[in-house]
Amino acid sequence: MKNSDYLQYTDVKKIIESNALHYLICIGQRSNGKSYACKELALRNAVKGEQFCYLRRHKEDIQDYMILEYFADMLVPDKKGRNAIQRITKDKYNAIAVYRKAIYFAVADEEKNLRGDVIGYAHALSGLEGLKSRQFPNVTLVLFEEFIATNLYLFEEPNKLQQYTSTIFRQRTGCVIMIGNTISRIVPYFSEWGLDNIPQQQQSTVDVYKFHTGDADQITETRIGVFLCGSIKHNSGMFFGQSAKMIVGGQWDRSEQPRPDKDVDTYRKLYTAVFKFSDKAVYLMTLLQDFKDSSLVFWYVEPKTTEIQPDTRVICPKFNPSPLWSVDFLPITERERIAWELFRQNKICYSDNLTGTEFQRCVSQLHKK
Secondary structure: OOHHHOOOHHHHHHHHHHHOOOEEEEEEOOOOOHHHHHHHHHHHHHHOOOEEEEEEOOHHHHOHHHHHHHOHHHHOOOOOOOOHHHHHHOOOOOEEEEEOOEEEEEEEOOOOEEEEEEEEEEEEHHHHHHHOOOOOOOEEEEEEEOOOOOOOOOOOHHHHHHHHHHHHHOOOOOEEEEEEEOOOOOOHHHHHOOOOOHHHOOOOEEEEEEEEEEEOOEEEEEEEEEEEOOOOOOOOOOOOHHHHHHHOOOOOOOOOOOOOOOOHHHEEEEEEEEEEEEOOEEEEEEEEEEOOOOOOEEEEEEEOOOOOOOOOOEEOOOOOOOOOEEOOOOOOOHHHHHHHHHHHOOOEEEOOHHHHHHHHHHHHHHOOO
């Protein structure tokens, strides 16, 4: 595989500068060069005196040895025996050093390990309180790695990221690059920021969303770019089935889910409810019964694409005073108690694999709040 097949730092730089972005959300398949390109951009900026921040969600992910591991691919020598650090710094440095969460260019050999000036810092979003009094006047770029979580996000995480950004940049303008794999479309940033087109966005495209804050006298524009990286069609032979479609092909991750044995219109509809986890994650749940065998009863879940009507039973984590709304799958009638018991027994089928995968993630996050 040629290096030109992977995402380049020049691509990232062009996307940011040509669209005047404050945030770049960079998502796609694993191992297509996203992280490498963004790191290289940060290090090339560092040669010019600009610092960066390496951001992760949890403190456990920014231990010094883990930060060094993050930059390990920049130390792999090429055919001429020079690594990326040497090429970027014109042989002034050949390594990265980390000390108390500060990141340095360094000279490392058998006899010495000398640190140069600080080029960056490692922070955890969960440790925001400890940063508010600090100053970072030379930071122009933030790399937020693995912002798409496989499990639980921080409470009000999109708001926390903006607070962190305010701490880093103060009244200055910089750029936050958010890097993630196509693990799940159920992401609080997508719904909170109204990034509506991400589920339908085509690979190798950039969508720019513009947000305006302030009054008529002074309006500030925030520009968020979403770059869905193109796939690199290579497979080591280690990946197969649905996992290969996500890891190799860049498709959104989904697992195999049960589906009805026949068309849902051939079943009797006993009960309906709506599960609204967020504005972009709304599902219609229908309790179905087989006409020929009344003992065969199960829930059928599909995306809801129409408006929720006033007399609809709704499960939603956000408060609503209606007696038909509840924050969890809590029964409001005896009939519903029996229905939710089937739900707890996992008597559920789905319209498709992606719906089932994302519905289960929403339910899991609901119960961890």
